[in-house]
Amino acid sequence: MNENFQNDSADALGEATFKTRRTRWQRLRIELKKAPPTAIFGMLVIITYIFVAIFAPLLAPYGEADNSFAALLPWGDGHLFGTDQIGRDIFSRLIYGTRNTMGIAFVTTLLAFVIGCGLGLISAINQSWLDQLISRAVDVLMAIPALIFALMMLSIFGSSVTSLIIIIAVLDSTRVFRLTRAVAVGVVVMDYVEAARLRGEGLGWVMRQEVLPNIMPPLVAEFALRFCFVFLTIAALSFLGLGIQPPAADWGSMVRETANMIQFANFDFKASLTPLLPAAAIALITVSVNFVADWLLQISSGLRDEH
Amino acid sequence: MNTKDDILLEMRDVRIEAFADEKWIQIINGVDLTLHRGEVLGLIGESGAGKSTLGKAAMGYSQPGTRISGGTILFDTMDMRTMPNTQKRHLLGTRMTYVSQSAAESFNPAYKLIDQTIAAIVREGLKSKREARADAVELYRSLNLPDPENIGLRYPHQVSGGQLQRVMIAMAMSPRPDLIIFDEPTTALDVTTQVEVLLSMRKIAEDFNTAAIYITHDLAVVAQMADRIKVLRYGEEVEEAETRTMLTEPKKDYTKSLWSVRMLHKEPETSEDVALLVNGVDAAYGRSLKVLHDVNISLPRGKTVAIVGESGSGKSTVARVITGLLPPKKGNVIFNGDVLPTEFKNRTKDQLRRVQMIYQMADTALNPRQTVGEIIGRPLEFYHGLGGRENEARVIELLEQIELNDSFYDRLPSDLSGGQKQRICIARALAAEPEVIICDEVTSALDQIVQEGILQLLMRLQRERGISYLFITHDMATVEAIADEIVVMYQGEVVEQGLKDEILNPPYHEYTELLLASVPEIDPDWLTRLLSTRASI
Numbered sequence: 001m002n003e004n005f006q007n008d009s010a011d012a013l014g015e016a017t018f019k020t021r022r023t024r025w026q027r028l029r030i031e032l033k034k035a036p037p038t039a040i041f042g043m044l045v046i047i048t049y050i051f052v053a054i055f056a057p058l059l060a061p062y063g064e065a066d067n068s069f070a071a072l073l074p075w076g077d078g079h080l081f082g083t084d085q086i087g088r089d090i091f092s093r094l095i096y097g098t099r100n101t102m103g104i105a106f107v108t109t110l111l112a113f114v115i116g117c118g119l120g121l122i123s124a125i126n127q128s129w130l131d132q133l134i135s136r137a138v139d140v141l142m143a144i145p146a147l148i149f150a151l152m153m154l155s156i157f158g159s160s161v162t163s164l165i166i167i168i169a170v171l172d173s174t175r176v177f178r179l180t181r182a183v184a185v186g187v188v189v190m191d192y193v194e195a196a197r198l199r200g201e202g203l204g205w206v207m208r209q210e211v212l213p214n215i216m217p218p219l220v221a222e223f224a225l226r227f228c229f230v231f232l233t234i235a236a237l238s239f240l241g242l243g244i245q246p247p248a249a250d251w252g253s254m255v256r257e258t259a260n261m262i263q264f265a266n267f268d269f270k271a272s273l274t275p276l277l278p279a280a281a282i283a284l285i286t287v288s289v290n291f292v293a294d295w296l297l298q299i300s301s302g303l304r305d306e307h
Numbered sequence: 308m309n310t311k312d313d314i315l316l317e318m319r320d321v322r323i324e325a326f327a328d329e330k331w332i333q334i335i336n337g338v339d340l341t342l343h344r345g346e347v348l349g350l351i352g353e354s355g356a357g358k359s360t361l362g363k364a365a366m367g368y369s370q371p372g373t374r375i376s377g378g379t380i381l382f383d384t385m386d387m388r389t390m391p392n393t394q395k396r397h398l399l400g401t402r403m404t405y406v407s408q409s410a411a412e413s414f415n416p417a418y419k420l421i422d423q424t425i426a427a428i429v430r431e432g433l434k435s436k437r438e439a440r441a442d443a444v445e446l447y448r449s450l451n452l453p454d455p456e457n458i459g460l461r462y463p464h465q466v467s468g469g470q471l472q473r474v475m476i477a478m479a480m481s482p483r484p485d486l487i488i489f490d491e492p493t494t495a496l497d498v499t500t501q502v503e504v505l506l507s508m509r510k511i512a513e514d515f516n517t518a519a520i521y522i523t524h525d526l527a528v529v530a531q532m533a534d535r536i537k538v539l540r541y542g543e544e545v546e547e548a549e550t551r552t553m554l555t556e557p558k559k560d561y562t563k564s565l566w567s568v569r570m571l572h573k574e575p576e577t578s579e580d581v582a583l584l585v586n587g588v589d590a591a592y593g594r595s596l597k598v599l600h601d602v603n604i605s606l607p608r609g610k611t612v613a614i615v616g617e618s619g620s621g622k623s624t625v626a627r628v629i630t631g632l633l634p635p636k637k638g639n640v641i642f643n644g645d646v647l648p649t650e651f652k653n654r655t656k657d658q659l660r661r662v663q664m665i666y667q668m669a670d671t672a673l674n675p676r677q678t679v680g681e682i683i684g685r686p687l688e689f690y691h692g693l694g695g696r697e698n699e700a701r702v703i704e705l706l707e708q709i710e711l712n713d714s715f716y717d718r719l720p721s722d723l724s725g726g727q728k729q730r731i732c733i734a735r736a737l738a739a740e741p742e743v744i745i746c747d748e749v750t751s752a753l754d755q756i757v758q759e760g761i762l763q764l765l766m767r768l769q770r771e772r773g774i775s776y777l778f779i780t781h782d783m784a785t786v787e788a789i790a791d792e793i794v795v796m797y798q799g800e801v802v803e804q805g806l807k808d809e810i811l812n813p814p815y816h817e818y819t820e821l822l823l824a825s826v827p828e829i830d831p832d833w834l835t836r837l838l839s840t841r842a843s844i
Contacts, residue, residue, distance in 0.1 A: 191671045191672040192674040194632070195672060198630055198631075198632070198659060199659060199686060199690075199739070200651075200660075209674075210674055214676055
């Protein structure tokens with residue numbers, strides 16, 4: 001608003017006395033205190049998931065692939081959520097699933113961002129034949145239906161975790177690239193970027209210090225969205241049998257494996273809920289990540305709801 | 308002559324609050340304003356003084372994030388604060404209209420000018436579409452727009468900024484309102500265009516006996532337009548008086564300081580030692596758009612050369628050629644006797660360091676995500692390899708040189724005022740320890756009182772460090788304050804270069820004379836005089 005009076009220096013000195021220096025940590029702590037309940041909820045969920053993922057072997061009552069039990073046991077009786085069709089403890093697999101699904105989705109999204117952001121920034125700053133080359137290559141990649149392309153690549157390279165991560169990351173990085181390039185083009189024309197280039201700064205500095213911090217808000221939002229989409233892609237691929245391979249547990253394939261139990265509703269209502277457990281786990285983390293992303297977006301862009 | 312019945316607008320004890328830092332802060336602290344029919348009131352003050360906010364409040368309007376929290380606003384005895392929005396909509400655009408600073412941002416690019424001009428009167432059913440169009444053409448004619456019959460058929464991007472501003476005035480005039488609020492209508496225009504717009508506004512206000520509130524920070528302009536002047540500061544009235552009284556005997560110190568700002572003067576000197584030479588430069592954007600023709604400019608060491616001319620004259624292109632952003636088609640730039648590589652990418656770090664640039668808009672020249680310490684510290688680290696504590700100490704030293712202090716070290720540009728931001732830009736340039744600084748309209752976005760501070764700072768730095776300035780500006784008062792030599796540019800060519808005293812005194816070059824004649828003076832008779840000299844030619 002109008003509080004930024006045009007001070008002459010005398011006023012400026014007066015104003016300075018009640019404005020103390022704050023480090024980044026202090027600023028972060030202040031922001032945390034002001035965080036809305038949704039963001040706190042989201043952070044708690046994410047922290048819990050990370051905790052569960054790290055300490056999965058300690059938390060799970062049985063092993064990930066331990067099928068030494070009777071198949072399709074009901075809830076309770078030493079198996080909190082029963083067992084699946086080949087006698088593995090559902091609760092244990094849910095816990096191990098956190099590790100696989102979260103870990104893979106997170107690494108994939110991160111990789112997609114490293115590739116997409118990097119190339120997007122280079123394109124936006126460079127704006128020469130290199131930009132044309134990368135942009136057209138991305139167009140070609142986006143023209144091929146992603147799932148079919150992923151299936152094709154997975155059948156060529158085999159569905160190991162590494163190739164799964166790389167293939168999904170490359171496919172998803174095309175969208176990150178487009179977003180990054182689009183928002184960065186608007187920042188690149190600013191005088192401060194010109195000033196940095198005239199100073200003689202290299203591409204790396206201009207990318208990291210001048211452009212990237214100014215396009216963070218849409219990227220953070222995109223990260224949360226991408227994370228959810230990667231989840232879904234992995235789940236879809238698992239459903240088709242080319243995702244995370246058994247016996248490793250992941251929520252996507254757990255939904256598929258236990259889907260039939262929903263038919264038991266008339267006989268054992270609790271057991272029929274089993275396929276919803278991994279689905280709920282996916283839903284909860286998705287919503288939480290978005291809550292946190294919304295909040296980060298709000299503090300980094302300065303956008304507030306109207307009062 | 309003014310009786311009580313004449314009162315058109317009466318604002319009593321108006322209070323307006325803005326929402327910031329989670330609370331409502333009062334930004335207009337009880338201002339009174341009375342406007343009679345046919346009277347022009349000038350509202351002046353620095354930015355942040357609340358001029359625009361008060362002007363908009365006269366329409367019963369407050370921007371999002373602000374609210375009118377107290378006082379009465381009576382327009383022709385109707386209470387604008389309690390009036391329902393539906394009724395207000397009929398009133399605004401017909402009896403009360405608004406001319407904003409940036410016509411370019413106020414027109415819808417998808418519609419023809421004439422349709423936008425008559426939109427309000429046709430909507431209110433005051434005139435038929437045909438009558439309204441005919442009337443709009445008449446208004447265009449009286450505003451001296453070229454080809455008044457057909458200009459309305461163009462789209463906003465097809466006319467110049469000055470023409471667009473006049474079309475906007477025609478739009479505001481077309482319903483023959485009782486009151487027009489002019490919000491800095493000429494600030495974005497060149498001086499030569501500004502004169503035309505000022506003349507048309509005054510003519511129309513006189514012809515139709517329209518009352519107006521004229522908001523500006525330019526005293527010379529307000530002196531031409533207003534019958535009375537009200538000075539605002541920090542949301543409060545400083546003083547109000549008849550224009551002539553106000554100009555000759557301002558009462559308050561603050562008003563006096565506003566009046567004295569434009570009196571800065573530097574005695575011109577020259578030097579044989581040339582720091583920078585622009586040598587026969589031709590430059591073009593793309594293959595076809597040629598913007599510079601055989602430009603020769605020499606910059607003596609430790610002196611200031613001002614490049615003046617209107618927008619489109621190629622002033623800023625000269626800066627782009629010197630910095631190496633736009634390699635010239637012909638000619639070169641000679642620095643300390645050596646030819647500089649045409650592209651900045653091919654220049655050495657040291658060559659880059661010695662020529663620094665300060666931009667017009669400090670807002671876009673400072674990275675909003677970097678703190679002041681990072682902004683000023685970077686050139687120190689980059690050029691001089693200063694790190695850690697040394698870097699911090701030097702930054703604080705530089706902050707003191709630009710008359711700020713170490714409390715600014717951790718601030719972000721958004722925490723600074725316009726003048727402070729420009730000081731930070733100067734400090735960033737100084738950090739490189741340059742020999743030449745190119746200043747591209749560095750004061751034109753600032754208030755006059757802040758301008759003075761910046762100009763004095765620049766002059767002090769020149770005395771202390773012997774820096775040469777290439778000062779690009781369209782403002783003659785700035786030239787008077789800072790220049791040793793002047794380069795006049797027109798349509799990509801250098802019209803003349805010489806010592807300030809020679810250029811600014813007769814015999815004039817033809818174009819220089821036009822430029823000088825268009826600069827408003829703080830004298831209420833200036834525009835009238837200009838008009839009569841024109842008539843006599």
